[in-house]
Amino acid sequence: TQLLEQSPQFLSIQEGENLTVYCNSSSVFSSLQWYRQEPGEGPVLLVTVVTGGEVKKLKRLTFQFGDARKDSSLHITAAQPGDTGLYLCAGRRKTSYDKVIFGPGTSLSVIP
């Protein structure tokens, strides 16, 4: 059972379209991160959201943390081929230490 669910699992869109991917859990997180991974590389941190309801923008990417800190969304405006990659959300929970749990990812392909 995945602690973090991501949807959709796969997404293929045309350049210029908008899209939203989702990260959901039944658990509360102290913060949530989004990473992008390109083939043959490790994930790269895009953003960290900490406060419930927080919205952060990174150029054409908009990240939102749910009010209850259980879910998050990533919206991309006017997608470009360079946005292609695996988008991973990662939630931070306090156990014996501040543990980060990764979701399974959304694989995005932007077609020119």
Add this chain to the structure above:
Amino acid sequence: GAGVSQSPSNKVTEKGKDVELRCDPISGHTALYWYRQSLGQGLEFLIYFQGNSAPDKSGLPSDRFSAERTGGSVSTLTIQRTQQEDSAVYLCASSPGEYYGYTFGSGTRLTVV
């Protein structure tokens, strides 16, 4: 160094052989993590180091897997008597502490034949 360095980048080994994977974190990063990623899958947590100690080894799949970190820097992940199901990309990440985002290396692609 400027980033997290992992070696080798690719490793092909015969079933039953032992392998060692190396991770050189960013200088000064006290936290180090190992993850495993199978084809098309998300990241599976293996082990977390804070300094030279490992507060969380809960993700190691079996006693064939072990890891150590020396001098608060370089870490080695060892897999003994490799099996075909060990084939995956092994990713290492480091951070300045447990409350920060991670910087990942490019991974070691392990293929057991």
